[in-house]
Amino acid sequence: MAIGVPLAVREELATRPGRDTLFTVAVRWLLIAVSLVFLAGLLLAPLATVFATAFSHGLRAYLNAVMDPDTRSAIRLTLVSAAVVVPVNTLFGLAASWCIAKFEFRGKSFFLTLIDLPLAVSPVISGMLMVLLFGLQGWFGHWLQDHNISIIFALPGIIIAEMFVTFPYVARELIPLMQQLGNDEEEAAITMGAGAWMTFFRVTLPKVRWGLIYGVILCNARTMGEFGAVSVVSGHIRGLTITMPLHIEILYEQYDFVGAFAVASLLTLLAVLTLIIKTLVERTGYKRR
Amino acid sequence: MSITLDQVTKRYQGATVVNDVSLDIGDGEFFVLLGPSGGGKTTLLRAVAGLTGVDHGRISLHGRDVTHVAARERGVGLVFQNYALFRHMTVADNIEFALRVRRMRAAARRARRKELLRLVSLEGLDDRLPAQLSGGQQQRVAVARALAHKPEVLLLDEPFGALDAKIREELRRTIRQVQRELGITTVLVTHDQEEAFALADRIGIMNLGRLLEMGRPDDLYARPATRFVATFLGAANLLLARQSARGLSFGSDPVVVPHVESGVHVREHEVVAVLRPEEIELAPSREALSTAYMADGAVDEILFSGALERLRVRLGDGAAGAHVVRSESGSDPPYLEVTRSQHEQRVFPLVPGQEVALGVRRLHVLPTPLSSFMVCAPNEEIARQLGGESLLNELATRMKTRIAVQVEPSLGSAALIGSAPSLAAASPGIALSPGAASSLRSASLPGSVPSLAEADGDEGLAFGGAAVIASRPGALRSVEWLLNRGAEKVFVLPPSAPSPRRVLIHWVDESARRATLAVSASLLRHVSAEAVYVGILPQGGALNAQRPLGMRALLDARSEAQAVHGLDMRTELRFGDVARELALRLAESPDQLLILGITDVAELDKRFASLLDEPRWPILIVYEPGERTRAAEPARTADLIRFA
Structure with a gap:
């Protein structure tokens, strides 16, 4: 290609926008390298450490640590609470985003701010709020005690705390989506004689499904990984009110590194799995749109 | 249905x-x-x-x-x-x-x-x-x-x-x-x-x-029927013309278009004429026209647009004032838009700057009573202030009409304020042209009065459309003075009045109904306000006997508004003194406008003195002399004027 093209012309061509020169190539690779090193140092290395430490005493030690009854109870508690929190918050998120996107009402912006509150408040404070409300010294403490209901230091407390913290995830994902997609399809369905339920299940829900799934995944990841708020309300009763993140901390403080990192690796796997599902959802979602 | x-x-x-x-x-x-x-x-x-x-x-x-x-x-x-x-x-x-x-x-x-x-x-x-x-x-x-x-x-x-x-x-x-x-x-x-x-x-x-x-x-x-429709459906030149028994004329040059519908409005008055660009004929001279001659003009701009040629023609001196369509900027000199077919272009090729005679094939007169506004003030300062009022300008822009200015020193003179309304015609210091003095109803303001309208080429039309005066102490006297001199519509405008949300309509006498409704319809087409007809019956013992009468009047008003003017309005019935009830209703909110129909100038002083002295709301007074029997409002077909 270079044959017959004078050097001057080639140089001139190279200065045109969009042409590669040695310099631009070098800058590009340098930038990529810097970001890769950064990623590797800050994200990949810790991830690798988790697995390395977990398997440092061999597979047997790892399995032992995982099969430990306390660990299994922590895993069970984590899954049970997520199984309650995620559906409840999904329903709430759908309802909240629906009414914010479709209706005009007084106090709408206040409502929006309120939904964002859990994101702004530190999780520890969220936990403290729960204790203040439901604890013995709290507003409802005596009433709850009189009726023999235990919330704080029990499963309900953990669920309420997690619910509070993961409140905004589904709603935040759906509100802009619903606002952007507008109301026309629903209105078309209504003029064609569809009732409210049919419009919701046949039109609205399919319309926002990818956003909804994404919100649910984020909500789930946060629920399983929540530490601060749960730590305050759980009371750290071994085998009863310990979720996986709490269990990891306890093991770590007992210098049981293999145990701690084994549980951590499980949690990490859950997170990675969530991220993979999320990526897949995004891909199919964009393809379908 | x-x-x-x-x-x-x-x-x-x-x-x-x-x-x-x-x-x-x-x-x-x-x-x-x-x-x-x-x-x-x-x-x-x-x-x-x-x-x-x-x-x-x-x-x-x-x-x-x-x-x-x-x-x-x-x-x-x-x-x-x-x-x-x-x-x-x-x-x-x-x-x-x-x-x-x-x-x-x-x-x-x-x-x-x-x-x-x-x-x-x-x-x-x-x-x-x-x-x-x-x-x-x-x-x-x-x-x-x-x-x-x-x-x-x-x-x-x-x-x-x-x-x-x-x-x-x-x-x-x-x-x-x-x-x-x-x-x-x-x-x-x-x-x-x-x-x-x-x-x-x-x-x-x-x-x-x-x-x-x-x-x-x-x-x-x-x-x-309306300016908005005329200009929204296709292109249209809107012109202010004077209609008399002789026909239509544009501007001060008495170019009388020969044919006009008979029996309607014998008295000379101002109308709005719609002239479609394709209905204008251009010829080298008046004699060469095959249609009715309208005015002289000069070609200002030629645009080729496929099948049609679009021209802008500046009207000659005589008829320049006739043009009322205000462009968005308001600064363009008066132009007529003309379109010509390929055939016409070949028969009479034109270049920019060329002098032409304009002929009219077909003209349509809008049945609108509010043709334009004329600000009447005792001195130029008040005139300028009044002419700059946002409500007035909003109305004029929406109505695609112009605001002329007439400085009339006698409006502020002590003689006027002191004079009894019925003697106004004889009071000194009022400049009237000799011809007009003898017949007040057809008075036209003399062209020699200092006039800001000169920039428009306007040389003293008869009271075209509505006279506009400022709401000042003694406004009532000014209203009377104007009505006695041939104005039919007087708009009393308080300073910085807001655009009305509600227009109240009331007429004192049933014979004022037609004129009041026509003005109301014309105004309401251009403001986003709700119309309410307020019927008022005197309070008294015979209340129950009057009620059916009042309801009847309301229904009549509504159906006439709808049938004749395509205007839909709400109606309400009140009991008591007319001026007091109207004032009470107006006091409810500041963004209202009152249209008041009267049949006798003396009524104003007798019954509405309190309302009109220095009103805080814009009030449009429609004067329909009771004794004069007017022919029915022209039907739409009668409005059509054909030439040639």
Whole structure:
């Protein structure tokens, strides 16, 4: 290609926008390298450490640590609470985003701010709020005690705390989506004689499904990984009110590194799995749109 | 009737978006709602579909009152501007949606779907997703989908808005064909007049929430009743002309167009004439014209636009003042727009700057009583202030008319204020031209009075349209003075009055009804306000005996407003002293305007002195001398003036 093209012309061509020169190539690779090193140092290395430490005493030690009854109870508690929190918050998120996107009402912006509150408040404070409300010294403490209901230091407390913290995830994902997609399809369905339920299940829900799934995944990841708020309300009763993140901390403080990192690796796997599902959802979602 | 709207009103955050719209659409009719964006047409369509509730009025479909029936039970088909197809469903599922809702059997659904796809010529695209179709195809699917459940009424909301010109035309033809084939009553909303002409059996024109006029497309184009419709449907030159027994004349040069409808308005008065660009003939000289001579002019600009040649012709000195269409900037000198066919171009080729004679093939006079505004003030400062009032300028801009200025020192003189109203004519210091002094009713202000209107080339028209005066102490005397000198409409304007939200209408005597209603209708077409006729009966023992009389007057007023002026208004009946009741009603909120019809100037002093001394609200006084019997308002056809 270079044959017959004078050097001057080639140089001139190279200065045109969009042409590669040695310099631009070098800058590009340098930038990529810097970001890769950064990623590797800050994200990949810790991830690798988790697995390395977990398997440092061999597979047997790892399995032992995982099969430990306390660990299994922590895993069970984590899954049970997520199984309650995620559906409840999904329903709430759908309802909240629906009414914010479709209706005009007084106090709408206040409502929006309120939904964002859990994101702004530190999780520890969220936990403290729960204790203040439901604890013995709290507003409802005596009433709850009189009726023999235990919330704080029990499963309900953990669920309420997690619910509070993961409140905004589904709603935040759906509100802009619903606002952007507008109301026309629903209105078309209504003029064609569809009732409210049919419009919701046949039109609205399919319309926002990818956003909804994404919100649910984020909500789930946060629920399983929540530490601060749960730590305050759980009371750290071994085998009863310990979720996986709490269990990891306890093991770590007992210098049981293999145990701690084994549980951590499980949690990490859950997170990675969530991220993979999320990526897949995004891909199919964009393809379908 | 397929669709009947009765006084439908919709307010949105205090503003009236749809204002008292009444409308009948026949079976199988293709009705087009046309108007600029923000005119309330989409809101009205959504109200018919049931997607928007109404604040007032009734909607019936096929004789069934559906005002409070939910959208899903109204049985209408609605097509949206952006298609609103269900994006996650295939074309087939989209079309079958309404049938699924009705639990139709699969085989029947498929048959209906095939039939609909054939109707919109989209056979074979059943399994596509909306995203895989072009815009035109998507809109066809939307039309098929809206028709699936065999609705009684098809509503289309700017269905071609997002399509390019070629596809638009094709789809237009499809929709017209489908409509004919099914014979379905159809309402289409658009802002594109070409679309309206191509599709409509009847067009209704909406602006500022009001349905201004409706009729067959050719009728509306040839004989509009309002300035808005005249200029919105096609291009139009609006001219201020003087109509007398001799005919129409433009400007100060007495160029009298020979023919005028007989028996109407014997007295010379100002009218607004509509002159379509294609109805103007250009010739080298007056003698060469084959049509009635109108004025001389000079070609200012020539634009080639395919089949037609567009020209701007500056009117010669004599008729320059006649032109009233104000361009958006308001600074353009008066031009007439003229279009000529290829044939005319060949017969008489033109170059910019060339002098031509203008002839008129056909002219239409608008039946509007508010032709223009004339600010009347004792000195230039007050005149300038008054001329700059936002409400006045808003009205003039919307009415596409001009504000002339007349400085009349005697308006502020002590003699005037001190003089008894009936003696005003004889009071000294009032400059009247000799001819006018003898006959006050046809007085024209002398051209020698210092006038800011000179820039307009205006040389003292008779009181054209409404005289405008400032609301000052003693405004009542000024009103009387003007009315005694030939003004028929006097607008008393307080400083920085807001644009009215509500217009109150009242007349003292039933013989003032016609004139007051005509002025009211003319004004209300240009403001987004609700009209309320206030009937007032004196309080007394004979209350019950009077009540039916009062109700009768209200009903008469309403039906006349609707029948003659196409104006829908609310009515209310009050008891007590007229001026007091009106003042009470006005005191309710500042953004109101009062239109007051009177038959005797003396009444003003006797009954409305308190109201008119220095009013805080804009008041438009309509004076209809009681003893004079006026011929009936010209029918639309009589308004048409043919030449040659």
